[in-house]
Amino acid sequence: MPTKQQILDLHFMDARCKLIDLAAFLDRVERHEGEADFRFEALKKALPILLSTQPGRAKAILDSLSDESTEPIEKATLQGAFGAPR
Amino acid sequence: MKYIEPHAHMVSRTTDDYEKLALAGCAAICEPAFWAGFDRTSPAGFYDYYRQLTDYEPKRAAKFGIPHFCWLCINPKEAEDAGFAREVMQIIPEFLDKPTVLGIGEIGLNKNTRSELAIFEEHVQLALDRDLPILIHTPHLEDKRKGTRLILDSLASFSKLNRGKVIIDHVEEHTIGAVLDAGYWAGMTLYPESKCTPNRAIDMIECYANEQLWMNSACDWGVSDPLAVVKCGLEMRKRHYSNDFIESIVFENPKRFLSQSDRFRI
Numbered sequence: 001m002p003t004k005q006q007i008l009d010l011h012f013m014d015a016r017c018k019l020i021d022l023a024a025f026l027d028r029v030e031r032h033e034g035e036a037d038f039r040f041e042a043l044k045k046a047l048p049i050l051l052s053t054q055p056g057r058a059k060a061i062l063d064s065l066s067d068e069s070t071e072p073i074e075k076a077t078l079q080g081a082f083g084a085p086r
Numbered sequence: 087m088k089y090i091e092p093h094a095h096m097v098s099r100t101t102d103d104y105e106k107l108a109l110a111g112c113a114a115i116c117e118p119a120f121w122a123g124f125d126r127t128s129p130a131g132f133y134d135y136y137r138q139l140t141d142y143e144p145k146r147a148a149k150f151g152i153p154h155f156c157w158l159c160i161n162p163k164e165a166e167d168a169g170f171a172r173e174v175m176q177i178i179p180e181f182l183d184k185p186t187v188l189g190i191g192e193i194g195l196n197k198n199t200r201s202e203l204a205i206f207e208e209h210v211q212l213a214l215d216r217d218l219p220i221l222i223h224t225p226h227l228e229d230k231r232k233g234t235r236l237i238l239d240s241l242a243s244f245s246k247l248n249r250g251k252v253i254i255d256h257v258e259e260h261t262i263g264a265v266l267d268a269g270y271w272a273g274m275t276l277y278p279e280s281k282c283t284p285n286r287a288i289d290m291i292e293c294y295a296n297e298q299l300w301m302n303s304a305c306d307w308g309v310s311d312p313l314a315v316v317k318c319g320l321e322m323r324k325r326h327y328s329n330d331f332i333e334s335i336v337f338e339n340p341k342r343f344l345s346q347s348d349r350f351r352i
Contacts, residue, residue, distance in 0.1 A: 002326050010324055011285065058286065062260040066231040067198075076166050076197035081227035083280075 042084030087111045087319045089336035090352075092344065093192075093221070093255060093273060093302035094312060095120055096143055096154070097135075103305070103312045108150040110316040113337065114352045115147055116344065118157040118192035118221050123307045125164055132160065132174045140184040153352050155344070157191035157221050158182065165205035166197075175208065182216060188347040189213060191221025192255060195233040198225060203240060210244055219251045219346050221273075224261065227280060234261040238268055251346050253300070256281055262290055271298040271343050276314035284318035288325060291335060300340040 002010070026044075029036055046064045049057055067085045088111050096104070096117050107115065117139060126132055139156040147154035158181055160174040181187060190213040195202045213220045225233035237254065241247060254265045255273035258281065265272045274290060275281040282290075287301055303314035311317070315336055322332045344350040 006326075056259075058289075059259040062258055063231065065228055066260065067228045069232060070235070072198050072200045072203050072236060074200060076199045076202075079163050079196065081197075081225070081229050083227045085228045 038086050039082055039084045087316050087336070088113055088333060089315055089319060090300075090340040090344070091115045091303060091312070091315055092300050092340040093118060093275065093304045095304070095306035096147070097138055098123070098307035099305060099312060101146065101149075104147060104150045104152065107312060108152055110313055112152055112316075114153045114155065114344075114350075116155045116157065116188060116340075117143060118223075119159050120161045120192055120223070120306070121163040129170075129173045129177055133177050136177065136181045140181055140186060144186050153186075155186045155188050155347075155350060157189050158187055159190050159193045159209050160205065161192065162194050162196040162202045162206065162223060162225075165202050166199060168201045168204055171201075171205045172208070175205075175212070178212070182218070185349060188344060188350055189219035189221060189251075191219075192223040193220065194223035194255075195225050195237060196223075196229070198229055198233045198236055203236060206237070207240055210241065210247070214244065214246060219343070220253070222252065222254045224254060224256045230256070230258065231260050234264065238264060241270075242268075250298075253343060255302070256304070257290075258282055259286070259290065262294060266294060266296050266298060271300070272296070274299065274301045275304040276301060276311070276318055277304065278309055278311060284314070284321040287318055288322055288327075297339060298343075299335065300343065301336060 029040055042065055046061045049060045049064065052060065065084050091107060091112050094115050094117055096115060119135065119139060136158060139158065143156070144154040158178050160171050165171040190209050193206050193209040195206060210220060222237060224230050224237065234254070241252065249269035253271035253273050256275045257265055257272045262272050274287040276284055276287060291299060301315050301318055303310060303312050305312040319332050319336050
């Protein structure tokens, strides 16, 4: 198994790139006119999970972006999904 | 790298992709029946699709020396109209005895509706009646966790189900534990945007160390990469995994699950 140092050597630049891209995305949405929607709020709500000291951050973010309901719905009104619950 | 692509929608791919898969070391391709990117308007449309899966695609793959197998069903995206779905399901038995049909799939849920769930359960019963393996699609994005839970609850009501003959696909970090803990196989789909990246899939292999896992590209008409599995194998090499271990994940695991169908011979 690789060491922490080797994992950093392998993936730090990729993670750095994605983090900056996320920051730029937040800036971009805020810079443009109009109203953001539930997706933007859901994304911002998930961000503090990144700073957690507990493992399982990917699972926690996926959970925060999931539909909380438990019962089947009566009828589908669309076929696709948005990436965040309404 | 010797590997199996256990989930690819080759009807949507070019012949060049078959060549790439062959060059990359692909030893077999399995193609579940799914949505075409648009809703078909008649059962006859599905009849032709099943002909394509059971007759035409195996011949196309054979030109590149790759055995091609398939799974049959009406997918959950087109199961919202239960009456229409049942009409399509009446066609399926005619194709189940074809020599490259492995089982029923990919059934499952899309928007987690009552109609989807009813048609899902009727497919499970069809598989049970014929002792066939089952391949299950779990919903996308925000619908995945709820859909996976509904599927697990539903399957639990089939007392005669052999859980080792069922694979629940497209798991992510928030669903993999429940699937494996219940005794099912779990599939990880490697997509450029949604589902799973190669390194997240490797993380899950590290965390769950389970022999009931496979990886697939689920390449189709959308944003997807037919070489995703072999590229993930390369990422595993970068993370110091031995060639034997990589082969156990990308070849031996899917081979073991798929060999539960007598028709899977490579």
